[in-house]
Amino acid sequence: MNLTLTDVRLTPILVADPPLLNTQGVHQPYTPRLIVEVETADGVTGVGETYGDGKYLELARPFAEKLKGRSVSDLNGLFAVADEVAVDSARVRNQVDVGGLRGVQTADKLRLSVVSAFEVACLDALGKALGLPVHALLGGKVRDAVEYSAYLFYKWEGHPAGVAAERDDWGAALDPAGIVAQARTFTERYGFTSFKLKGGVFPPDEEVAAVRALAEAFPGHPLRLDPNGAWSVATSLRVAAELGDVLEYLEDPALGTPAMAEVAAGTGVPLATNMCVTTFAEIAEAFTRGAVQVVLSDHHYWGGLRNTQQLAAICRTFGVGVSMHSNTHLGISLAAMTHVAATVPNLHHACDSHYPWQSEDVLTRRLTFEGGRVAVPDAPGLGVELDHAELRRLHRRWLDDDGALRDRDDAAAMRVADPAWVTPSVPRW
Numbered sequence: 001m002n003l004t005l006t007d008v009r010l011t012p013i014l015v016a017d018p019p020l021l022n023t024q025g026v027h028q029p030y031t032p033r034l035i036v037e038v039e040t041a042d043g044v045t046g047v048g049e050t051y052g053d054g055k056y057l058e059l060a061r062p063f064a065e066k067l068k069g070r071s072v073s074d075l076n077g078l079f080a081v082a083d084e085v086a087v088d089s090a091r092v093r094n095q096v097d098v099g100g101l102r103g104v105q106t107a108d109k110l111r112l113s114v115v116s117a118f119e120v121a122c123l124d125a126l127g128k129a130l131g132l133p134v135h136a137l138l139g140g141k142v143r144d145a146v147e148y149s150a151y152l153f154y155k156w157e158g159h160p161a162g163v164a165a166e167r168d169d170w171g172a173a174l175d176p177a178g179i180v181a182q183a184r185t186f187t188e189r190y191g192f193t194s195f196k197l198k199g200g201v202f203p204p205d206e207e208v209a210a211v212r213a214l215a216e217a218f219p220g221h222p223l224r225l226d227p228n229g230a231w232s233v234a235t236s237l238r239v240a241a242e243l244g245d246v247l248e249y250l251e252d253p254a255l256g257t258p259a260m261a262e263v264a265a266g267t268g269v270p271l272a273t274n275m276c277v278t279t280f281a282e283i284a285e286a287f288t289r290g291a292v293q294v295v296l297s298d299h300h301y302w303g304g305l306r307n308t309q310q311l312a313a314i315c316r317t318f319g320v321g322v323s324m325h326s327n328t329h330l331g332i333s334l335a336a337m338t339h340v341a342a343t344v345p346n347l348h349h350a351c352d353s354h355y356p357w358q359s360e361d362v363l364t365r366r367l368t369f370e371g372g373r374v375a376v377p378d379a380p381g382l383g384v385e386l387d388h389a390e391l392r393r394l395h396r397r398w399l400d401d402d403g404a405l406r407d408r409d410d411a412a413a414m415r416v417a418d419p420a421w422v423t424p425s426v427p428r429w
């Protein structure tokens with residue numbers, strides 16, 4: 001068996017995305033992703049997926065060149081190779097990632113976000129070469145299916161008139177009744193039993209009313225609210241007091257560890273984060289200050305599946321819970337998330353996934369949710385197959401774009417509907 005990497009292919013694509021609202025603005029009609037393919041000397045291939053914005057592409061290209069000739073089994077070596085790739089300081093100076101929705105932006109985090117796709121691709125190829133599923137390479141699954149939550153968004157019926165976009169069949173959701181209707185559609189289509197509402201869009205009282213309406217429609221079901229740090233400490237404490245009886249956790253109510261620590265000190269509602277603990281360097285302060293009770297891991301920016309396992313082990317040590325964050329992603333990443341989640345013993349919350357919002361994919365067969373769960377694939381590698389024709393079609397869309405959509409910008413998308421829109425300063429309420 002020859003595990004030497006002989007070819008690495010990078011394909012940036014644009015995938016359709018509905019008009020989902022968040023505190024920064026609204027999703028653009030198409031969002032960039034990068035698909036990574038690796039191939040061994042024996043012709044075994046592996047696939048990975050990560051963010052596709054320009055700042056990731058400019059690292060992925062030199063990184064890919066350095067991988068040829070190395071072994072797909074040398075996963076630790078990926079980090080050393082990444083360190084050799086220079087990050088343009090303009091990419092991290094005074095920059096926040098997607099308006100801060102994914103926390104701090106550092107050179108290391110950019111590198112890790114690229115490494116993650118290659119690590120997944122190498123694990124996929126290695127698994128196929130050895131005849132083992134990725135979860136086996138990670139030490140073995142401790143569950144046969146991984147539970148996901150319905151990721152509810154305020155949304156418009158469609159993208160603004162005149163904007164090229166695909167239509168979706170979810171309808172608008174701009175008030176409590178719309179959110180409950182969306183939640184019902186999620187349960188009918190996918191069987192989800194826990195619900196997360198993306199908040200920070202409307203004044204807190206409206207979002208509190210939406211969560212109350214969900215609690216009435218789905219009594220006893222786990223509920224979460226995530227305003228992406230849009231609230232002051234005082235507002236966070238007020239919402240926590242009002243919704244304490246129905247929330248499984250409150251996610252990033254206020255921005256940054258000091259504010260989260262203040263909120264945590266004043267409420268018994270567990271706080272979760274994918275914004276103030278997004279790197280290993282941020283763990284010590286947040287955990288010692290008791291600022292978070294649940295960390296939402298994300299293999300994309302934590303640097304892959306094995307780093308996710310390390311994060312989970314640290315959380316276990318400190319008695320902090322683990323769940324999983326998601327940005328817009330396709331089936332390759334859902335498969336990767338499912339494999340690693342299957343190996344984490346202390347995963348006590350349903351994971352987030354945007355996948356139901358994505359009508360397009362680059363797989364020959366989409367992954368499916370049964371009863372809100374994805375069955376852990378036992379086929380070799382990730383257990384997915386790339387649809388090359390669809391990959392080419394979505395790449396063609398990326399090639400044809402004039403550059404406006406190649407970098408995610410939710411505020412720019414909002415300005416199409418509201419030319420006066422500026423990214424709100426924080427705290428917004």
Ligand SMILES: O=C([O-])C(=O)C[C@H](O)[C@@H](O)C(=O)[O-]
Binds near residue numbers: 328
């Ligand atoms: O849990 C979160 O904070 C997210 O999923 C961040 C995302 O960027 C989400 O807000 C989105 O896609 O609009």
Ligand SMILES: [Mg+2]
Binds near residue numbers: 228251273325
């Ligand atoms: Mg969040």
